[in-house]
Amino acid sequence: MNAKQTDASILTIQRTFDAPRDLVYRLWTDPEHLKRWCCPKGFSVPVSEGEIREGGWFKTCMRSPDGQDHWLGGKYLELTSPSKIVFTHAWLDESGKPEHETLVTVTLEDEAGRTRLTLHQAHFLSNASREGHRGGWQETLDNLAAHLERSAPHRAD
Numbered sequence: 001m002n003a004k005q006t007d008a009s010i011l012t013i014q015r016t017f018d019a020p021r022d023l024v025y026r027l028w029t030d031p032e033h034l035k036r037w038c039c040p041k042g043f044s045v046p047v048s049e050g051e052i053r054e055g056g057w058f059k060t061c062m063r064s065p066d067g068q069d070h071w072l073g074g075k076y077l078e079l080t081s082p083s084k085i086v087f088t089h090a091w092l093d094e095s096g097k098p099e100h101e102t103l104v105t106v107t108l109e110d111e112a113g114r115t116r117l118t119l120h121q122a123h124f125l126s127n128a129s130r131e132g133h134r135g136g137w138q139e140t141l142d143n144l145a146a147h148l149e150r151s152a153p154h155r156a157d
Contacts, residue, residue, distance in 0.1 A: 008124070008126075008127050008130065009122055009123040009124045009125075009130065010120070010121070010122040010123065010124070010130075011119075011120070011121040011122070011124065011130050011133055011134055011137070012118065012119070012120050012121075013118070013119045013134065013137055013138065013141065014116065014117065014118050014119075015116075015117050015119075015141050015145075016111065016114055016115065016116045016117070017114060017115045017117060017144070017145060017148055018114055018148070019114070019115055019148040019151075020110075020113055020114075020115065021082045021083070021108045021109070021110045021115045022081075022082045023115075023148065023151065024082075024108055024115040024117065024144075024148065025081055025082035025083070025085075025108055026082075027144065027147060027148065027151065028085055028106060029052050029079065029081075029085065030052075031048060031050075031052060033147065033151070034048060035048050036147055037140070037143040037144050037146070037147035038060075038140060038143070038144075039062045039140060039143065040062070040135070040136045040139035040140055040143075041139040041142065041143065042064070042065040043062045043063060043064055043065065044062070044063045045060060045061065045062055045063070046061055046063050046069075047059075047060065047061040048060045048061070050073075051076075052076060052079070053076060053079065054076055054077065054078060054079050055075070055076065055077075056075070056076045057073065057074070057075050057076070058073060058074055058075075058076070058087070059071065059072075059073040059092075060072055060073070070091065071091070071092040071096070072089060072090065072091050072092060073090060073092055073098060074087045074088035074089045074090060074101070074104075075087060075088050077103075082108060083107060083108050083109070084105070084106065084107050084108070085104075085105075085106040086103070086104070086105045086106075087103075087104050088101050088102070088103055088104070089101065089102050089103075089104050089121065090102070100125055100129075102121050102122060102123060102124060102133075103121070103122055103123070104119065104120070104121045105118075105119075105120045105121075106118070106119050106120075107120075117141070119137055119141070121133060121137070
């Protein structure tokens, strides 16, 4: 595999949130919070189940604005509070079997009370799949920012 192929199979997104790292980590690892923000704009999460722990699993249904259900699942490989979350991600077919699996790594760095989040997802089978996930994650991170605004105490600075 050459460098160009490798780059095409990897997605990296960075965002800085005006919230402490502990809070951002908690919103990624608390099922009640995840259901409120972890989907693209206009989607909802009618079903989310699993165990958020190393070796744990998840299965989630994201419902599109037109009512179409999209199921995904994966396993939690690493949870290092408050700095790192690693999990697998696969869309599920009609029978509930996982399709192509990718690896998602979320790292959180403290920046003077703010949090720099880096989301890294690999290895995609196509540029179209990677770019579809880029759009979905960007909208999802927008939802996280809005949820942080609602969840964080108001700052005076």
